[in-house]
Amino acid sequence: MKPEADHDEEKIDRLRRAMYSRNLSVKFKDKPRHTLETTRPIVGEDWRRPEPQAVSTIVAPRTIGIARVALRWMLVASIVFFLAALAFFGYYFTFGGGALSASPNNIGIVVSGPVQVASGEPTQLQITVTNRNRVPLQYADLVITYPSGTRSPVDLSTDLASQRISLGTIESGGQRQGTVSAVFAGSGGVAANVKVDLEYRIEGSSAIFVASSEYVTTFSSSALSVSVEGNVETVSGQPVEFIVTVSSNAAAPVRDVLLSINSPFGFTFVTATPKPSSSGLWELGDIAPGAQRQIVVRGILTGESGDERVFRFAAGTRKTLQEEKISALLAEKSFDMKIAEAFLGLSISVGGRTGTSVAAAPGETVNVSIGWRNNLSTAIRISRKHAFWFLWSGRLFIHGSRQFYARDHTKSVTYHYRECGR
Numbered sequence: 001m002k003p004e005a006d007h008d009e010e011k012i013d014r015l016r017r018a019m020y021s022r023n024l025s026v027k028f029k030d031k032p033r034h035t036l037e038t039t040r041p042i043v044g045e046d047w048r049r050p051e052p053q054a055v056s057t058i059v060a061p062r063t064i065g066i067a068r069v070a071l072r073w074m075l076v077a078s079i080v081f082f083l084a085a086l087a088f089f090g091y092y093f094t095f096g097g098g099a100l101s102a103s104p105n106n107i108g109i110v111v112s113g114p115v116q117v118a119s120g121e122p123t124q125l126q127i128t129v130t131n132r133n134r135v136p137l138q139y140a141d142l143v144i145t146y147p148s149g150t151r152s153p154v155d156l157s158t159d160l161a162s163q164r165i166s167l168g169t170i171e172s173g174g175q176r177q178g179t180v181s182a183v184f185a186g187s188g189g190v191a192a193n194v195k196v197d198l199e200y201r202i203e204g205s206s207a208i209f210v211a212s213s214e215y216v217t218t219f220s221s222s223a224l225s226v227s228v229e230g231n232v233e234t235v236s237g238q239p240v241e242f243i244v245t246v247s248s249n250a251a252a253p254v255r256d257v258l259l260s261i262n263s264p265f266g267f268t269f270v271t272a273t274p275k276p277s278s279s280g281l282w283e284l285g286d287i288a289p290g291a292q293r294q295i296v297v298r299g300i301l302t303g304e305s306g307d308e309r310v311f312r313f314a315a316g317t318r319k320t321l322q323e324e325k326i327s328a329l330l331a332e333k334s335f336d337m338k339i340a341e342a343f344l345g346l347s348i349s350v351g352g353r354t355g356t357s358v359a360a361a362p363g364e365t366v367n368v369s370i371g372w373r374n375n376l377s378t379a380i381r382i383s384r385k386h387a388f389w390f391l392w393s394g395r396l397f398i399h400g401s402r403q404f405y406a407r408d409h410t411k412s413v414t415y416h417y418r419e420c421g422r
Contacts, residue, residue: 041288051125083361102133102202102209110331119186121249122153125215128177129198131170137200140176145195149185149317156183157255159319161264171202183252185317186219186330223250224257224315226333234301234341239270240337244296246315249286256282256317258326260343264309268300278324284315293300303339313351325350347371 002214057397089380108130117123127144131137142165152158160182167176184192194215199208229243243263248254257280263269273296277283284293301309313333360366 012073029249035216043231061131062251082106084272100349101201102131102135102137104209104211106132107137107198107200107211108132109196109198109211111213111215112192113217114362116220117184117192118219118221118223119188119219120186120252120254121247122181122183122252123181123217125194126177126179126183127196128175129167129170130175131172134172135202136172136174137170137198140170140198141165142178142196142201143199144175145197146182146186147186147192148319151183151185151255151317151328153181153183156252161319165197184217185223185254185330187329187331188219191216191218222331223248223254224331225249226259226313226315226331228333228335230310230311230335232336233338234420235341236302236339240267240301242311242312242335244295245297246284246287246293246298248289248291248330251289253289254287254317254330255319257287257293257330258282258291258316258318259284260313260314260316260326261297262312264311266301266303266307267307267311268302270298270300272297281324282371288377301337301339305339305341307339308335309339311337347373349352 023089041418108128110128110130111125112128113123113125125141129140143326144163144165146160146162148161150160152160163180165178165180170176186192194217196213196215198211201208225247227245227247229245230241244259246257246259261280261282263280272282274282282295287293291372303309311334313335314326314329314333318325319327347370348354349369349371351360351364352369
């Protein structure tokens, strides 16, 4: 043990014996205490002190932060583009066209023809098929689907809905070219679509693949035209008459023409010349170039004064003779007719009462008042040849000096009047 440590331990031991000894504790005396100074030392209240000026250093410009953000976004965009390209090409070469040895995307089908065609006249279309695949196309067939109403140029009575042309085997890089002809039918300004499909097979597979294309043209004129002659105004309940004319504008005969009339509400068909084959349908047969067909329709139109009724006329052809509707619309026409007031309005009151039926007691004397009103803007002059006549049921006794003439056998009364002013 070191001497310093022994000395310290001895001093502690002596102090312990003195503290617990009864003889030595009385010998300890209190030491005098010193009074604390009342004067506070002067201490500055400002604890701040001037800092030494920092040494100027070079700080990076703010544009570096913007460049870092731009580089970060470019990195993210590159990763997204890479993943998208990887997914696209993986799908294309696994399930898409790249997985096929003969993809429809590598087959070119070009259809050439006029931008506008005349309805009812033969039209030629040139079709070119090119095989850009690395393998040949086997059992290739060209399927052409025509719009409704198309006819064969060889026989206009034959409906041409579609056409199949065999092309055989088209070698890699090979090309097939041909021309088809058809007679299109439609209204002027209406578009017509021709769909062209190439059906083919490849070696080692029994599946049928299809490559498609489409040709769109517009009808410059219609093969038929419809005109209507008739009154534009009528009185409710009065007979009306129409003269419908169907004309051919085609250079070739239009086969199996039908005329359809759609009548409005309130029109009652009475008769027609010639008679319809079915309700609202007339079979006009074949119409030669420049020829016409006329139909006279008669009926009765009822309605309120001021109402307007619209008659719709349509002409076209059908696919088969068994059909009773137009399959290819070639022309249509609408005709408006207004229901006007009667030229002369009449009213009757019996005993001051009006209505469809008025009751009176047997033997009762009643006054019958007849009034009329001119609905025209000019006066109406009625000659002696015209008269108003009325029918009644039962026996009638007439009093007065008016020019009434009773005829019991016909139960009618005739009253002559010469002029009806406004």
